[in-house]
Amino acid sequence: MATKPNELSPEQQESLLNVLKTRFEKNMSRHSGVEWAPVQARLEANPGKLWSLDEMELTGGEPDVIGQDATTGEYIFCDCSAESPKGRRSICFDRAAWESRKEHKPDNTAMDMAEEMGIEILTEEQYRELQTLGTFDLKTSSWVQTPAAIRKLGGALFCDRRYDTVFLYHNGAESYYAARGFRGLLKV
Structure with a gap:
């Protein structure tokens, strides 16, 4: 099955979600009180956002959840690489x-x-x-x-x-x- 522009294949999605989940679990202090399951559900429902996160990852950003918008409920991802993304x-x-x-x-x-x-x-x-x-x-x-x-x-x-x-x-x-x-x- 061919993917659309700015959309990941199912294999790419699974791989990225694994990377994001591992990083999320290793850095709980960045997102106290946030659980992974609802984050993953929201990501799976927004393939364009997953593509953007993959671009962040590919350029060295190491994106992670840093909070949740109190008004919209959206999860906030940010580049958390030690240095500016290479x-x-x-x-x-x-x-x-x-x-x-x-x-x-x-x-x-x-x-x-x-x-x-x-x-x-x-x-x-x-x-x-x-x-x-x-x-x-x-x-x-x-x-x-x-x-x-x-x-x-x-x-x-x-x-x-x-x-x-x-x-x-x-x-x-x-x-x-x-x-x-x-x-x-x-x-x-």
Whole structure:
């Protein structure tokens, strides 16, 4: 049976669900009070979201449940890899920044990749909340959503963790570094 674009085969679904369940069970402190069975049921009912989670996994994000939306009941998945996902580094912030580069353009942008994957880039607040669940980005950094006023002036924001403190920085949106990527969030 052929799969549709942005949909996993039954074998891929089973494999991904096993990976997610194992990670979920190993990291219960990230999702206290959440049980796996309803998470899995919601995932199985949303094949497009499973595809997005697979994209997060394939690019090194190690997605895991970090909570549940109190209003909608959706489970919140986030990249929980120790460092910014390896398959999403060396990218500038967005398409406008990419187009502004005259030479040495990166292969992609954070905003384009997130859209292609069906996920959202973390806000500063979400990034700081993630850091309460573990220790992330000790050697790397991650682009975060940037207010329009800052972006209009050519800047973009990123965060990391150094000296047991989460820092927010700015850089030109067209910049890119081997150690800077982005973390994504997906509600299911």
